[in-house]
Amino acid sequence: MSRKPPNALVRLAFHVEHYAESWGWRLRRKLGLAGRPRILPYRGYGTAGQAVIKARVLENRHVRPPWKRHTLLGSAIASWKRYMTVEIPHARLVARWGEHRWEGTTDEEGFLELWVSPPEGLKSGWHDVELELLSPSPKGVERVRTPVLVAGSEAEYGIISDIDDTVIVTNVTNFLKRTWTLFLTEHRTRLPFEGVDAFYEALHQGKSGSANNPIFYVSSSPWNLYEHLDEFLGLHRIPAGPLLLRDWGLSRQGFAPGGGHGHKLEKIRGVLGTLESLPFILIGDSGQEDAEHYRTIVREFPGRIHCVYIRNVWHRSGRERELARIAEDIRAAGSQMLMVDDTVTAARHAASQGWIRWREVAEVQAHQQQDAEARSVLDKLDREPG
Structure with a gap:
């Protein structure tokens, strides 16, 4: 469009x-106030x-x-x-x-x-x-x-992942919860989805265990949150990668240019155009427009996308039918899209396709269990008075 x-x-x-x-x-600088x-x-x-x-x-x-x-x-x-x-x-x-x-x-x-x-x-x-x-x-x-x-010659593929409600639990479809998450909480108190760190590390290592596959993170969050998000990835030992965010301010193109989440397409095209020799795995969630954008990418870069993983999160009624149609379109374009409820499901599929080692699936499962237990403890503390 x-x-x-x-x-x-x-x-x-x-x-x-x-x-x-x-x-x-400039004026404040001359006055020594800047x-x-x-x-x-x-x-x-x-x-x-x-x-x-x-x-x-x-x-x-x-x-x-x-x-x-x-x-x-x-x-x-x-x-x-x-x-x-x-x-x-x-x-x-x-x-x-x-x-x-x-x-x-x-x-x-x-x-x-x-x-x-x-x-x-x-x-x-x-x-x-x-x-x-x-x-x-x-x-x-x-x-x-x-x-x-x-990215070197040993890389087997690249990974492009959404952040909000794909890596980090942010409830971005709920305005009030998202406002709280973005403005009033620290990265230390926010949690990733269970097992994400181990799964992304397995993808980073690839089938050989030393592929050093590059990972990129795209988000509709503003560049103002760059340090916040980068610290979050480091704190939770999620493999580092370039963060491709969005300018929310007023510009020559308008306020918050990019048309909703459309700026992600521009960022993904840039990555695939620069790393033109690599195939890619795309990861997103069902709550926003990730599936639609990834379908566009699959069509524009035939043969370059191994798979699209879409995490099931809260979404509006009727979204399941839309996602099913998108999955059919992606298969018709020569790739595949898998809806997953948890990280282990995605890891098992990736291992079955030869993109990660099978022994990493057990590691993802162990991390998912540990993260679930940690989340349960934090939820209990949040419910306690005082």
């Missing part, structure tokens, strides 16, 4: 907001031939680290600071990867997306690229290291 161009009023609103924030930050520029590194990805380095430059709002936030108010303040960002457009940065050096400039929303040719002889896996802010000149040297995932 083609997207309508933004009208003149939207474009005017964007320019007003953009220039007001930009000039406001926070120093901060480089927020994002996980990039690519191959030995091309890779993307990603980051964002923002005014530092000094969000307290998670181990210093002990109250509901502290969590709410941290969430507010994540959302009320001041982006720094047209900031100049230099990227250094080995002996290679490139310069890049942030866009009007403060994003840096720099496509480069990596140094020769790289092994697959994660590599650190150094980013340094050149202008606006920081007080002192502002440098960070941003990780870039390089």
